[in-house]
Amino acid sequence: MSDSGSGWYDETLHKDVAQRLRMGRVLHRDRTGLQDLVIFENPVLGRVMALDGVVQTTEGDEFVYHEMLTHVPILAHGRVRRVLIVGGGDGGMLRRCLEHKAVERVTMVEIDRSVVDLSIAHLPSISAGAFDDPRTDLVIADGCAFVKNKGVKETAERFDVIIVDSTDPHGPGAVLFTEEFYADCKARLTPGGVMVTQNGVPFLQPGELKDSHRRLGRLFGDAGFFVAPVPSYYGGFMAFGWATDDAALRRQSAEAIRPRFEAAGLTTRYYTPDIHVASFALPAFMLDALK
Incomplete structure (x- = not known):
């Protein structure tokens, strides 16, 4: 999961393939007590919410x-x-x-x-x-x-x-x-x-x-x-x-x-x-x- 440190969010739900989303402004990030949650902005998808390294929803789609x-x-x-x-x-x-x-x-x-x-x-x-x-x-x-x-x-x-x-x-x-x-x-x-x-x-x-x-x-x-x-x-x-x-x-x-x-x-x-x-x-x- 995670912000790669280079302005990209790496989703690694699948073992051998992954997707990357460019991270703009990070609106929120912390552990909720149950899950690791991040909400950030992406130029194409708008605001994105991910839990435990997996994209859950985006404003765009x-x-x-x-x-x-x-x-x-x-x-x-x-x-x-x-x-x-x-x-x-x-x-x-x-x-x-x-x-x-x-x-x-x-x-x-x-x-x-x-x-x-x-x-x-x-x-x-x-x-x-x-x-x-x-x-x-x-x-x-x-x-x-x-x-x-x-x-x-x-x-x-x-x-x-x-x-x-x-x-x-x-x-x-x-x-x-x-x-x-x-x-x-x-x-x-x-x-x-x-x-x-x-x-x-x-x-x-x-x-x-x-x-x-x-x-x-x-x-x-x-x-x-x-x-x-x-x-x-x-x-x-x-x-x-x-x-x-x-x-x-x-x-x-x-x-x-x-x-x-x-x-x-x-x-x-x-x-x-x-x-x-x-x-x-x-x-x-x-x-x-x-x-």
Whole structure:
């Protein structure tokens, strides 16, 4: 990880390849108690937040990631009232969920309060006031314990959509990729509910794709992936896990999705109903990895 000392930030998530981002002004850097966090400016990507040496979000391209992980499950479902976000401390996922006026409540469970506070202070355009929305229920707690209904804010509430906006499966984020966690999430879904997950870059992380597919497939009637290119997540397409017991939801046409999109009145920079449908068409190397 780290500032190389020459004005560049070296991300070394992957063993044999890396990316470098030029560091302009450093807005914040310290250990939060749970993670090493840095926020800095880059001439192309704007403000960048990295945790433990891995880029988490940037002002420049966050819209691709956040639009796809929210609008795809919400519009595919069509009747979403309650959403649970596990992680997502920068607030981008929360903001995009709240753009759906029919959504009555979004519960966001983030383990590290300082990530929320620093994002509001230094990356305000990403959350755009979402934490002040009366439909927001921010819970600072361990996401695994929350879905298991143990500890902080015990509740039997169920959700139409669960979004797992996690870090990669290393360190604190590893437990969010286990079959036990996925099973606990399923128990918190309403009938016909949808769970989506951040699932890495399959070209460089094929094992993560295979593991998630196997675990989700044992629990849900329909488990698969959709994809989108997020420039600051080096390595090509990013995969998003998809899991539900209603197999019809991901087989809808753009013509079926379009009226929902128009009724929602969304303004997007990446997502469209046609992109929604096309994102479930996986490249051959991913299909081969899933065999």
